[in-house]
Amino acid sequence: MSDLLFFQHFRLKKETVLFLLQKIEDRIEYDHNWNNSVSPINQLLICLRYYATGCHQLSLAFFGGMDKSTVNRIIKRVTLAICHLSQQYIKLPETEDQKRNIQLEFFGIAAFPKVIGAVDCTHIKIQSPGGDDAEIFRNRKNFFSLNVQAAVDANYKFLNLVARWPGSTHDNTIFNNSILKASFERNDFPNCFLLGDSGYAIKKYLLTPLLETRTRAENTYNEAHIRTRVIVENTFGIWKRRFPILAYGVRTKLQLTMHIIVATAILHNIAREATEELPPNDDRYNEAAFQQLLNNVPLNVVNEGNLQNDGFRVRRELIDNYFT
Template identity: 30%
Template sequence: MTRRPKGMRKVAEQDVDTDVVADGPMLQGSSDSRQQVSYIDLTDDQYPQRLRFRKDVVTELCHLLQPDLESQTRLRTALSVASKVTIALNFYTNGSFQGATADISNIFQFATHRSIRQVTDTLKKRRRDYISFPMTREKQLERATGFFRIAGFPRVEGAKGYTHVALRAPLTNPETFRHRKGYHSLNVQLECAHKYQIMVADDRYPGSSHDAFILWQTNVPGLFQLPNEGRGWLLGDKGYLLSTWIMTSLRNTTIPAQHSYNESHATTRNIIEQTIGILKQRFCYLDSSGLR
């Protein structure tokens, strides 16, 4: 059995709040601890590299999440909301618990892990406030007009795509998570509007799940099958079946009109590929090459 370090046993025995800053001196019983560092202490040059957001955006995020993240303990070493958000954003950006993620806030890894979990769970709880597929006539017209301006494809209500987010092999049914390229992943389905707004994000299914299967587990098909609701269609790749509400590219094109259709379809649908690229560029932990 692996023995925990003496300091870690002491923390467990005293049942210290896991929101507490945990450094070497404190674990040995000293009342002193290193000063917490948050985004407030970063220089302007560090923001793009460490957090990928401007200072005012991070401040707004802290205010939004404060009711859920504020520590219930009165200990002076309790992590602040600003520190927790800084830790999480730094992890999303770098994709690693090691190195900069712990250093940026001067805390041990177990406290880092808990902060990331708290912030992630809180963000997920609020996702419906920001990720939605509005089907009012005004919104449908706005999206259709925006997509049409890209390459002349009419009545487009969204571009559909997917990305695989790598993860360590789960203990339960690991093979269902194995992607065809050999690594374990989640098959994350996304749909976006013409200005890169994400309207659907579904991360519930393992890497071996087929894209078309995942689509039918969402509420999206129903949006386009209600009377007088969906008046257009989505653009998808060849992994989806052609239907009255999802348009895919044509195979074996032989005439100019078919070539033009495919060109317009590919150019318009490319908005979802750009959206995924922006997400992975900003948040390295989403990229399989960034999994550490």
């Protein structure tokens, strides 16, 4: 295939696919050649084609010239192999230099200080998992989904991913039970901020926008907050455009679906590190996403509760001493 046709079929460049093959080949290569076992490169391409289309596995079997059951085993095998790379490619910054670089990159967007990540949730459509608990996966838009939480950096890369909660779960509940929150509660990231929407409870390390603005400084804070946090919305768009199975819906068993979400996030980060081109039209959505966030309050706004807590104090000091 030409480079362009290959990218259209598999959503990654040839060089990136060969790099990935080196990373997982030992895990997917068969130790025998009985029954014409499928080569590692063909296993990887079949799996990538599935991520790129979300098509029925019968169609994929025809595409690859193999049986449907073989395709099913390949998708599981390759997906799990990619997931083993998660600690290498989806991780929070560890050194002071890494933290400082992320803060500088976020500062370059809208001059919001000390930001180390933007956090939000997105729904990935799934088939009904069946059983007595199936309805907890039905979200407020009335389709079955997993509510996936992600924290991203200013380069559209995932720093943290949680892909195990049913679609009916509130964003704030996912955050409260996440390793991400635990790491900030332990003060692993002193003098650093996460930015989230009003679906999250404000903390001294997690800043949310004001629901109403009365002064110029408050308006400046909100605009800088939203222009910076929109990075996470754009990341979701790029991710789902690169791997359309996430937008069309994943029709596999629940455990494999969770692994597919993680695997595609890893591939997204690998593509970002390889400076691959963004899927078409992504840059056009930046301003549109910002305006949508600026003009709309989230449906699930968290009750702000005690106005004297540390989060409100930190936000007020930031507005009065910096954004003024």
